[in-house]
Amino acid sequence: MANLLRGVAFITGAGSGIGQYTAFALARHGVRQLAICDIRPEVLTTTRDELKKRHSDVEVLNIEMDTSKEDSVQSAVDQTVKKFGRLDIGINNAGIGGVAGQTADQELKHFQKVMDVNINGVWLCQRAQIRQMLQQEPLDPLPRGNRGVIINTASMLGLVASSPISAAVSYTTSKHAVMGMTKTDAIAYAPKGIRINAMCPGYVGTPLLLQASETGAMDGEIAKVPQGRLGEMDEIADAMVFLASPMSSFMTGQGLVVDGGFTAGCY
Incomplete structure (x- = not known):
């Protein structure tokens, strides 16, 4: 199989x-230089070791x-460029679910924490990535x-x-904000x-959602998915590859929905 991708990738929540x-x-599809980022350094070792094994x-x-700290984000991008010379694929994936509940039940500190990570953090990463990409010539x-590709993890929500x-409400609000930012910056750049x-x-089927589904808490929501199941993490990852690759070269400012048909029915 010919490699779809090349260049330097930067992934948060890795x-x-x-x-x-x-x-x-x-x-798997050709990237050979990766900066993997997470607030938990111990879990990055597992990702790195598995990458090297494969x-x-x-x-x-x-x-x-x-991702919620400006200096931390800029330092991460600077380290990446110092190590690899450029940054071609930015995957802004880090996020949190926050405290569930409706607005009347929420405290400001809980709402703000979700905003700090899910929208402020994505914006900080995207800003740093754009600034670097503007300084480099296209690989192809x-x-x-292109000078670079950025993919922000939003949600069907x-x-x-x-x-x-x-x-x-906090999570849904933050992911709507990610979509608005993605569209606006896509047009600008x-x-x-x-x-x-x-x-x-x-x-x-992330570890967190699998844990919730084991208690039956997700049964009603999974029943609304036309395909009748949770998605696999590698199914989302494969779609990420498409967005990062030349196969989507005439696609920008879009949200690629991979949800087993949930939003098509929007029950």
Whole structure:
């Protein structure tokens, strides 16, 4: 199989879940230089070791990073460029679910924590990535080449409301904000050769969601998925590869929904 990807990738939330599987998928499809970032440095070791086990020629840079802190984000991007010389694929995946509940039940500190990570953190990462990408030449010639590709992990709840039964007002608000930011910056930087899109997963079998589903708490929501199941993490990672690759070269400012048909029915 010909490699779809090349260049340097930068992935937040890479210590587990979708971020980790995205790192595996990017390496499988040709990326050989990866900066993997997480607020939990101990989990990055697992991702790095598995990457090296699967692809002995992959260079991996582990970076402890708090996406909600401006200095931490800038330092992570600076470390990446110092190590690898450029940054071609930015995957802004780190996020938290926050405290569930409706607005009347929420405290400001809980709402603000979700905003700090899920929108402020994505914006800080995207800003630092854009600033670097504007300084570098495309790896491949235009129009299908680019100065860089950015993918922000939003959610199907960036497009529709959460159910009153499983209300998540903070999370849903933050993911709608990610979509607005993605569209606005995509239009602004398309003429500069930078593509920006969002990934919008549905219910996916991450460790956290699997734990909730074991208690039966997710049964009603999973029943609404036309395919009748949770998504697999590697299914989302494969879609990330598509967004990062030249196969999506005429696509920017979009949210790619991978949700088993949930939002098509929007029950």
